[in-house]
Amino acid sequence: MPIFEYKCMDCGEKFEKLITGNEKVECPKCGKAKLQKLWSVFGVKSGDKFTPSSGSGCSTCSASSCDSCGIA
Numbered sequence: 001m002p003i004f005e006y007k008c009m010d011c012g013e014k015f016e017k018l019i020t021g022n023e024k025v026e027c028p029k030c031g032k033a034k035l036q037k038l039w040s041v042f043g044v045k046s047g048d049k050f051t052p053s054s055g056s057g058c059s060t061c062s063a064s065s066c067d068s069c070g071i072a
């Protein structure tokens with residue numbers, strides 16, 4: 001899910017907002033909707049992609065050994 005960072009053009013408050021739909025974003029401080037979108041990131045800061053915890057695995061199957069899919 002994308003997280004957007006906004007800056008309120010009215011009071012200057014900066015905040016991050018997780019957008020789950022077409023919801024209206026308002027400043028948490030003053031309640032205005034005059035917002036400047038600064039940037040967006042996907043997910044949170046901890047870990048950017050899934051990596052198998054054991055074994056090397058492959059991108060085709062989720063198993064740690066690729067006996068089933070045949071890709072070494």
Ligand SMILES: [Zn+2]
Nearest residue numbers: 008011027030
């Ligand atoms: Zn504001």
